[in-house]
Amino acid sequence: MKKNSDNFVTLRHLSTGEIATIRQLKGDVVTKQRLMALGIIRGQKISLDIQAPLGDPRIYSIMGYRLSIRNEDADNILISQQ
Amino acid sequence: MDTQKKITLGLVGNPNCGKTTLLNKLTNSKANVGNYPRVTVAIQSRHLRYGDQEIELVDLPGIYSLTAQTPEEGIGRNYINSEAADIVVNILDASNLERSMFLSTQLLEMRRPTIFVLNMIDEARRNKIKIDTKALSSMLGGPVIEFNALQGEGRAEFLQAVEAMTNNPGQFSPVTIRYDAHLEDAIERVQALIRALHQEKMNDRQCRWLAIKLLEGDDALLRQEQDHAHLLEMVRRERYDLARDHNDSCEMLFADARYGFIHGLLSEAVQRETLPIGYRDFTRRLDAILLHRYFGIPIFVLFLWVMFETTFNLGVYPTSWIENFVAWVSASVDPLLPAGQIHDLIIDGVLAGVGGTIVFLPNIVILFFFMALFSETGYLTRAAFLMDRLMHTFGLHGKALIPLVIGFGCNVPAVMATRTIESDRSRLITILINPFMLCTARLPVFILFAGAFFQEYAGTVVFLMYMSSIVIAMGAAVLLNHLFARNDKEPFVMELPPYRIPTLRAVLIQMVDKALDFLSKISSVILVGSTVIWFLQAYPKDIVWSVNYPEQIATMEALPDSPQKATDLADLRRQQKQEALAKSYLGQIAKTVSPVFAPLDFTWKDTVAILTGFVAKEVVVASYAVIYSQDESSTEESMSLRQALGKSMSPLVAVAFMFFALLYSPCLATIATIQREAGGWKWAGFSVAFSLILAWSLSFTIIQAGHFFV
Numbered sequence: 001m002k003k004n005s006d007n008f009v010t011l012r013h014l015s016t017g018e019i020a021t022i023r024q025l026k027g028d029v030v031t032k033q034r035l036m037a038l039g040i041i042r043g044q045k046i047s048l049d050i051q052a053p054l055g056d057p058r059i060y061s062i063m064g065y066r067l068s069i070r071n072e073d074a075d076n077i078l079i080s081q082q
Numbered sequence: 083m084d085t086q087k088k089i090t091l092g093l094v095g096n097p098n099c100g101k102t103t104l105l106n107k108l109t110n111s112k113a114n115v116g117n118y119p120r121v122t123v124a125i126q127s128r129h130l131r132y133g134d135q136e137i138e139l140v141d142l143p144g145i146y147s148l149t150a151q152t153p154e155e156g157i158g159r160n161y162i163n164s165e166a167a168d169i170v171v172n173i174l175d176a177s178n179l180e181r182s183m184f185l186s187t188q189l190l191e192m193r194r195p196t197i198f199v200l201n202m203i204d205e206a207r208r209n210k211i212k213i214d215t216k217a218l219s220s221m222l223g224g225p226v227i228e229f230n231a232l233q234g235e236g237r238a239e240f241l242q243a244v245e246a247m248t249n250n251p252g253q254f255s256p257v258t259i260r261y262d263a264h265l266e267d268a269i270e271r272v273q274a275l276i277r278a279l280h281q282e283k284m285n286d287r288q289c290r291w292l293a294i295k296l297l298e299g300d301d302a303l304l305r306q307e308q309d310h311a312h313l314l315e316m317v318r319r320e321r322y323d324l325a326r327d328h329n330d331s332c333e334m335l336f337a338d339a340r341y342g343f344i345h346g347l348l349s350e351a352v353q354r355e356t357l358p359i360g361y362r363d364f365t366r367r368l369d370a371i372l373l374h375r376y377f378g379i380p381i382f383v384l385f386l387w388v389m390f391e392t393t394f395n396l397g398v399y400p401t402s403w404i405e406n407f408v409a410w411v412s413a414s415v416d417p418l419l420p421a422g423q424i425h426d427l428i429i430d431g432v433l434a435g436v437g438g439t440i441v442f443l444p445n446i447v448i449l450f451f452f453m454a455l456f457s458e459t460g461y462l463t464r465a466a467f468l469m470d471r472l473m474h475t476f477g478l479h480g481k482a483l484i485p486l487v488i489g490f491g492c493n494v495p496a497v498m499a500t501r502t503i504e505s506d507r508s509r510l511i512t513i514l515i516n517p518f519m520l521c522t523a524r525l526p527v528f529i530l531f532a533g534a535f536f537q538e539y540a541g542t543v544v545f546l547m548y549m550s551s552i553v554i555a556m557g558a559a560v561l562l563n564h565l566f567a568r569n570d571k572e573p574f575v576m577e578l579p580p581y582r583i584p585t586l587r588a589v590l591i592q593m594v595d596k597a598l599d600f601l602s603k604i605s606s607v608i609l610v611g612s613t614v615i616w617f618l619q620a621y622p623k624d625i626v627w628s629v630n631y632p633e634q635i636a637t638m639e640a641l642p643d644s645p646q647k648a649t650d651l652a653d654l655r656r657q658q659k660q661e662a663l664a665k666s667y668l669g670q671i672a673k674t675v676s677p678v679f680a681p682l683d684f685t686w687k688d689t690v691a692i693l694t695g696f697v698a699k700e701v702v703v704a705s706y707a708v709i710y711s712q713d714e715s716s717t718e719e720s721m722s723l724r725q726a727l728g729k730s731m732s733p734l735v736a737v738a739f740m741f742f743a744l745l746y747s748p749c750l751a752t753i754a755t756i757q758r759e760a761g762g763w764k765w766a767g768f769s770v771a772f773s774l775i776l777a778w779s780l781s782f783t784i785i786q787a788g789h790f791f792v
Binding site: 053055066 | 573575
């Protein structure tokens with residue numbers, strides 16, 4: 001599999017209502033395992049639902065359910081937008 | 083089948099999968115029996131009779147996976163691995179199968195007899211999700227039961243499945259998840275070495291499981307195997323090779339394979355209608371209001387206000403009933419007991435101590451009614467979401483907000499409410515800073531002092547104490563954050579379940595649970611504590627009086643009645659009481675300890691108040707009343723007590739004392755709660771020491787700064 005990280009942005013840059021595909025996870029084993037257990041894996045579609053009053057954390061839709069993620073953690077999730 | 087043997091079921095599932103509701107339905111909400119000790123929350127188990135069969139249901143904490151990255155996961159994993167449960171029950175959210183089954187793939191690998199329960203099947207049907215349970219069952223290698231915990235649908239099928247599995251354990255065999263060839267080769271090699279190393283202790287299933295976990299980079303298991311250097315070296319090399327060949331990390335390869343397995347399973351067994359784009363269900367519409375960028379926080383504050391108003395206003399009535407009841411018991415018992423030590427112990431020690439604490443019961447029950455409502459509906463996670471950014475500034479979790487706010491009422495239910503915080507570290511910090519929140523028990527102290535020393539600004543002073551308590555709690559959070567190594571780099575990810583209407587039963591069960599918790603605490607710690615304090619202030623009895631009180635009193639009583647006689651007699655009795663206190667063990671201890679408080683300019687009398695306040699902070703006021711020879715019925719409103727106090731210390735010392743009283747040591751009930759909730763006396767002790775040091779340092783600073791400027 002070829003990888004070109006330059007085309008990917010982090011999840012933080014997703015705007016409300018946009019849909020993106022998860023491409024890669026960064027961070028240590030613990031962080032990755034935690035995110036993967038919640039369905040954040042390569043190839044999954046993810047979209048931004050709601051931002052908290054100060055813009056952090058944010059609620060995303062994934063795998064048919066909703067998840068709140070802090071922006072600092074969202075930076076560990078690389079996505080590509082169509 | 084041996085019908086006398088008890089069957090143990092271990093219930094595993096994601097948070098929010100409706101496990102508790104299901105458990106309530108299965109056991110007809112029988113009271114909890116066993117309490118398994120654990121780190122954060124006690125693992126509870128309930129019993130159920132099915133025919134002649136005794137069934138024990140062990141409620142394991144809600145988890146998303148079995149990686150042991152969180153204490154909850156570790157507990158779940160160790161429990162299943164220990165084979166203490168005859169059957170593992172995996173509870174799945176039927177409308178959320180894809181994610182829920184990630185946990186199932188890991189359970190399957192542990193190869194224990196497993197029953198899968200599709201919970202909240204009604205919700206799935208409403209969402210037009212069709213599940214072929216027969217197909218699912220044959221693919222998973224275990225029974226799959228549709229369950230609707232609200233109506234009790236599936237209860238009979240579930241129990242039949244348990245019976246069938248018990249009678250015929252070989253009937254079901256969990257499917258083996260196959261990974262791609264490279265991974266399987268690596269697993270095989272690692273497994274072979276493990277088998278050689280652990281020949282006696284591990285069977286084949288445990289070997290394969292351990293091999294997979296090690297290859298996934300499981301910290302806890304890598305530590306467990308640290309004596310086998312060549313095994314760790316082999317794992318390290320295999321992980322490196324796999325990552326290089328696949329251009330991806332090992333844990334991702336395993337996760338991909340697991341979700342791949344789930345995907346294959348669900349594409350065959352589940353049909354779901356795709357929802358129209360932009361479809362907004364009830365939850366999303368409600369969230370648009372409750373999580374609104376501008377209105378979200380004001381709405382939350384409004385909810386909190388309603389909660390407090392109700393708790394403390396509505397609580398007034400049952401509280402006064404209890405007060406009256408305690409007074410009635412006290413009055414009825416009074417004449418029954420012959421005057422003497424037993425009488426005083428029961429009336430002044432036990433009944434006063436227990437009665438003084440039990441009055442908080444209504445407040446606690448009402449607070450927990452709201453807490454149950456917030457958590458059962460799913461609003462609590464929304465509140466945590468709204469406040470997370472602010473709380474994060476102080477190194478706290480968004481969910482820490484609720485316990486801190488409850489702390490203004492009473493620290494006991496507040497510490498219990500930290501159970502909603504998953505991260506152990508974050509939860510511990512929240513528990514430890516909670517006693518700094520100014521609870522209603524400390525309010526009488528501040529009302530008394532503010533009235534005595536800052537009459538014109540009394541209201542402002544009390545308000546400033548509230549503000550100080552928030553600032554100090556937040557400061558302590560920052561301090562503890564630096565103090566405790568940040569070992570869990572666990573990201574803040576929180577599921578937002580759909581809004582659900584809570585069942586009355588679930589809410590009631592939570593309230594009753596909390597009430598019983600509280601009562602059991604009173605019957606242990608408070609009972610012992612108030613008995614000890616009573617003994618300390620009532621003994622020794624052979625005091626060498628400076629004045630012969632009994633004789634003087636006798637002489638005076640012989641005089642003809644006059645208003646002067648009554649006053650003198652009362653004065654004399656007060657003097658005797660005061661001397662008795664000074665020469666009691668409590669007085670002696672206070673005099674021994676008072677050098678510690680000398681730098682703070684506190685006298686031995688203040689020390690007595692501080693010492694008795696360890697039981698409960700309200701006792702501080704009662705002690706001052708005794709010390710300054712007032713009637714014990716003196717309250718914070720009492721004018722003469724204020725005057726007496728006002729003359730005894732300078733306003734500067736009063737400020738120092740107020741801060742000391744705000745911060746020093748949680749009360750006994752809170753200490754007992756911390757011990758239970760934080761996991762041991764170590765943390766209860768830490769909390770006491772930490773708060774004492776903080777209280778002393780701050781009071782000392784105030785006194786020194788005061789001396790410098792004044």
